[in-house]
Amino acid sequence: MIQRDYLVIGGGIGGASACEAVRQHDKRGTLMLIAAEAFAPYKRWLLSKGFLRDKNAAPNKLTQVNEQWFSTHKVDARFATVVTQLNIDRRLAVLGNGETIEFNKACLAMGSRPVRPPVAGVGLGNVIYLRTLRDAFALREMAEHEKNIMIVGGGLLACETAASLRQMKLKVSMMHRHASLLNRYLDPDTGAWLTSYFAKNGVNLLMGESLNGFEGKTVLRNIQTKSGSRVAAGLAVVACGAEPNLTLVRNTPLSGPYGSPVTEYLETEEKGIYAIGDLAFYPDRLMGGMRRQTHWENARDQGLVAGANMTGKKRIRYEQLPYFWTEMFDLRLDFVGDFSLPATRVEMNGTHAKKKFTTRYWQGERLRGILVSGGTPKEIEGAKAELREKLGK
Ligand SMILES: Cc1cc2nc3c(=O)[nH]c(=O)nc-3n(C[C@H](O)[C@H](O)[C@H](O)COP(=O)(O)OP(=O)(O)OC[C@H]3O[C@@H](n4cnc5c(N)ncnc54)[C@H](O)[C@@H]3O)c2cc1C
Known part of the structure; x- marks a missing residue:
């Protein structure tokens, strides 16, 4: 032993x-x-x-x-x-x-x-997930040979993957059960803007559609939606959490x-x-x-x-603000704070059109989150400091 x-x-x-x-x-x-x-x-x-x-x-x-x-x-x-x-x-x-x-x-x-959706055909060839380096190699290889690629999901990973595959000039669709992308994090206006940005960049969007199953004998051929449509796809990337x-x-x-x-x-x-x-x-x-x-x-x-x-030599509390960033096409979004609950008030400085803005998400009198689009490292640190100050921490 x-x-x-x-x-x-x-x-x-x-x-x-x-x-x-x-x-x-x-x-x-x-x-x-x-x-x-x-x-x-x-x-x-x-x-x-x-x-x-x-x-x-x-x-x-x-x-x-x-x-x-x-x-x-x-x-x-x-x-x-x-x-x-x-x-x-x-x-x-x-x-x-x-x-x-x-x-x-x-x-x-x-x-x-990755969460595997409980539908028929999840085990078919060409229905893949993106978590590891091996997955990325497989996706890179397979994507080149497929005409129709479907991304299932509309969260961070789904959006980043769809954007990258479009930048590789591939034909990409996204199926998302909500009306806008990143709906978990964004206010309706910003969500609508981001969704139209994907459409403008050539991503075929199937919004408000849910996955019903994957069809094919051994390899994916079609995707069934809950509304009864059948969409041809040779490769699906499942990004459902x-x-x-x-x-x-x-x-x-x-x-x-x-x-x-x-x-x-x-x-x-x-x-x-x-x-x-x-x-x-x-x-x-x-x-x-x-x-x-x-x-x-x-x-x-x-x-x-x-x-x-x-080691027992330190006793440190974990006290960091929730934080993440994402990149899609030429956008960079930094999320500081808690975006898990819908805001009661949203305040935006800057414009979506210029891709440079800061949006503050409030719940009642409490500032809960700050979204920085196109921010410099200094601006992102500034958002963190502002939120900490407002929280009195
Ligand atoms: C494609 C992709 C893009 C992302 N982009 C961003 C981003 O832009 N911004 C951001 O903030 N976050 C991003 N994330 C999320 C971020 O990568 C994760 O939050 C982070 O990697 C979590 O780190 P971790 O060490 O907790 O777990 P992981 O990175 O998941 O590492 C856990 C490791 O443990 C191994 N393991 C599991 N079970 C066992 C076992 N029994 N024995 C031995 N080993 C085991 C796993 O194989 C894995 O290698 C992204 C994630 C993915 C997949």
Whole structure:
């Protein structure tokens, strides 16, 4: 049996950041990272953007932390290796190759996986998801050979992927059950503007349409909509959300309906076991309530906090504002704050036409979120500072 002081499960940005923070505060403790993917931690966010569009881009263009870093910092990093079982009481993890690790403290950083819609034909060839580098390679290859590509969904990933494929001059449609794109985040005017921007850029939009199923013998041929239409498609990218990868902790208190519940220190109810990033359901000390975010900076910052706390040398609360950015065509949108509830009042400075504007979302007297379009890094930091000030934090 292998014994380690610290075990980090999952080699995304969260897991990599946890390793970095452990090493910053404890140079000697034995540290192991188990990562299912074959590649060292990479910039997942580029998969739907520049990496997809550049068919010559090699995986090293994406590298966030290279393998060398782990050996230099004495991290026993195992890539292409899966933790298949976790015994929380006995602090044991079993790997896919049968090895068993006994650990003192662990950080769960297993991230999310794409939601598979419960319809016929999801298993057909050419019905794909975009989560990993392997998925991006597959999409890049397949897209070139297909005449009609359908993106199912109208959220961040759906919009970014559709925009990139259009920029590659491919024929792209989007099917979304709501009347406008990014409806979860945007006010109706901004949503309508964004939707028409996609139409102007040549994306064929099927708004207000829901997916009924995929048709084909072995490979996708048509997509059925709930309204009874049949749309020809040789390739579908399904982007209907991401659910936390909780299989390892299923049926334990570390698994909840919205993620793995943690304290403000990102510790689960099992002392010494932390959960971070796309997996964690954490108390938002700035905006209030419990939250699970599926965004890059959240995973990065939570990894740093949990890693430091694991060593016992620090006791840091997670206190970041919710934040994410997205890029589609020539647009860059930064979202600061909480966009999960519809605003009661919206205030815009600037114009949609110039693609440069700042929109504040209020709920009653409380400023809840600031959307910055075409902002400079200084303007985005300014929005963060403004929201913190308004929250009195
Ligand atoms: C295409 C795409 C574009 C995105 N663009 C943006 C963006 O523009 N802005 C933004 O803020 N966010 C973006 N995101 C979201 C962002 O990438 C995620 O929030 C972030 O990667 C989460 O990091 P994580 O470490 O929590 O999880 P993940 O990145 O999901 O990493 C978890 C890792 O754990 C591994 N794992 C799971 N189970 C096991 C196991 N049992 N054993 C070993 N390993 C395991 C998984 O294989 C995975 O590699 C994007 C996501 C995608 C997919």
